[in-house]
Amino acid sequence: MKRFSVGLLVVVSGLLLAGSTAWSQAERRFSVKVTVAEISDTAGKIDPRAARLDRNLRQKFKYNSLKVIEERRLQLGLDEVGSVALPGGRMFRVQPLDVGERGLLMAVGWEGEVMMDMRAPSNHLLVIGGPAHAGGQLVVSIEPHYPSD
Amino acid sequence: METQQRDLNAYHDGELNGLRRWMFERRLRRSPRLRAELQALERLTRCIQTSDPEPASVDVWDAIALRLPAIDAQSDALRRGAGARPTLAGADWRVAYFRPLAAVAVAAALALVLYLGVMQGGAPPVPGMIRWLDTGGRSVMVLEDQGDATIVWLLEDGASEGGSGEAV
Numbered sequence: 001m002k003r004f005s006v007g008l009l010v011v012v013s014g015l016l017l018a019g020s021t022a023w024s025q026a027e028r029r030f031s032v033k034v035t036v037a038e039i040s041d042t043a044g045k046i047d048p049r050a051a052r053l054d055r056n057l058r059q060k061f062k063y064n065s066l067k068v069i070e071e072r073r074l075q076l077g078l079d080e081v082g083s084v085a086l087p088g089g090r091m092f093r094v095q096p097l098d099v100g101e102r103g104l105l106m107a108v109g110w111e112g113e114v115m116m117d118m119r120a121p122s123n124h125l126l127v128i129g130g131p132a133h134a135g136g137q138l139v140v141s142i143e144p145h146y147p148s149d
Numbered sequence: 150m151e152t153q154q155r156d157l158n159a160y161h162d163g164e165l166n167g168l169r170r171w172m173f174e175r176r177l178r179r180s181p182r183l184r185a186e187l188q189a190l191e192r193l194t195r196c197i198q199t200s201d202p203e204p205a206s207v208d209v210w211d212a213i214a215l216r217l218p219a220i221d222a223q224s225d226a227l228r229r230g231a232g233a234r235p236t237l238a239g240a241d242w243r244v245a246y247f248r249p250l251a252a253v254a255v256a257a258a259l260a261l262v263l264y265l266g267v268m269q270g271g272a273p274p275v276p277g278m279i280r281w282l283d284t285g286g287r288s289v290m291v292l293e294d295q296g297d298a299t300i301v302w303l304l305e306d307g308a309s310e311g312g313s314g315e316a317v
Contacts, residue, residue, distance in 0.1 A: 056297075056298040083168070093171060103278075107175060114287075115175065118278065118279045127301065129301075
């Protein structure tokens with residue numbers, strides 16, 4: 001009888017532990033910083049808010065000004081969709097799908113331009129750009145931030 | 150399942166908008182089964198639209214009755230031929246019996262391969278990994294060797310190759 005009780009306790013504890021882990025994963029929140037910017041050949045300033053974006057872009061592209069149009073910090077749970085309206089009325093969407101050792105798997109969509117799934121560790125910078133906008137090119141960067149397990 | 154079917158029909162009819170359309174297109178791109186269902190729906194619609202309804206034949210019995218003896222004779226010939234040759238019927242129970250065992254063996258082999266691949270020969274973690282990308286045919290350049298950044302650059306049409314695909 002005693003052995004049965006101990007076994008039952010172990011099973012119940014295991015179930016509770018598994019349940020709480022699954023629950024905490026589902027309840028986890030991720031901060032995703034979305035920056036909408038425009039790069040242009042026209043002489044101008046580099047917005048200091050986009051210093052990191054500029055540092056990475058400048059290695060590959062030539063431009064004279066970088067203007068931040070919008071900066072948003074989305075707080076999202078798994079499977080929750082965060083949307084940012086882009087100039088011209090199109091939507092940019094981010095949806096955390098899964099988190100693991102290799103980072104946060106996100107579905108990213110720029111309406112009418114690109115849809116992608118990307119896994120990125122916390123603080124990784126994803127830059128999507130290219131579409132023409134107001135004499136320059138539109139750039140959207142996203143940076144997921146979340147504490148590791 | 151019903152919701153998915155409803156969304157499929159609504160998408161096919163052009164009634165899904167905004168976020169619901171985006172989310173459905175994502176599901177569509179990931180699910181070959183859903184794509185097949187959509188294609189089947191499109192085929193059916195085309196078929197209905199292009200079909201030229203013929204008036205039903207009033208009396209087809211004469212045509213069928215003429216063919217019946219020939220069909221009977223063909224069936225008899227097939228049965229006789231089957232009786233003369235060894236069949237697999239006797240082995241059917243063995244196939245049915247071993248099928249689950251074979252499935253378990255295949256699953257175990259796959260698990261072993263995955264274990265060996267992940268635990269012993271697994272690739273080192275990559276900072277950022279694009280797993281799937283779809284630009285709807287538009288040219289794209291992906292720069293993943295940036296250390297702490299990944300750049301996806303959409304090019305003007307015709308600049309280089311692009312489209313959709315899977316990456317590591």
